[in-house]
Amino acid sequence: MSLKKTLIGVGILGGLGAFVYAFYAYANRQAKLLEDFTWKLMGVNFDSYSLQAVKGKVEILFTSKSDVEVQIQKFVMTFYFNGAEVGYIEDTTPFIIPARGTAPINFSFTLNPQLVFGNITNIINYALQKEDASVSLRGFASIKSGFVSATLPITYDSTIKCILYDKNC
Secondary structure: OOHHHHHHHHHHHHHHHHHHHHHHHHHHHHHHHHHHHEEEEEEEEEEEEEOOEEEEEEEEEEEEEOOOOOEEEEEEEEEEEEOEEEEEEOOOEEEEOOOOEEEEEEEEEOOHHHHOOOOOHHHHHHHHOOOOOEEEEEEEEEEEEEEEEEEEEEEEEEEEEHHHHOOOO
């Protein structure tokens, strides 16, 4: 009777071990598939300019190179102008990126130029001097496929002249 209980115990442990290994292997494979996920900033467009607000859109092309569908669950991005924070986007609307497919996603933003320049006089002086300025975007996208999740960092650095006059930089 003792041998029978031992064999049953070994069988249960072996089955449980095989299940845990299969689960681990599946999760590991899904995580590697998520690594085949990329993004590309397609453009930053400014729709309107005023002393109180600069409004525009950021278009990002998300691409899944793997055979799994990817869902973007959360998108967070902070805008910097010459190193000073001027705006923030947080979007929790889920976006689906099809397997071996792409999806361009537009995010609208409103920036406050007075956070950088302080007052109308500084804004006018800066505009009249026509100096170039650095623009940086820093953020992340939370992505998920099945039950596996990952965080994809998103960074972009450019200048105002480049964005306004040369769409390829």
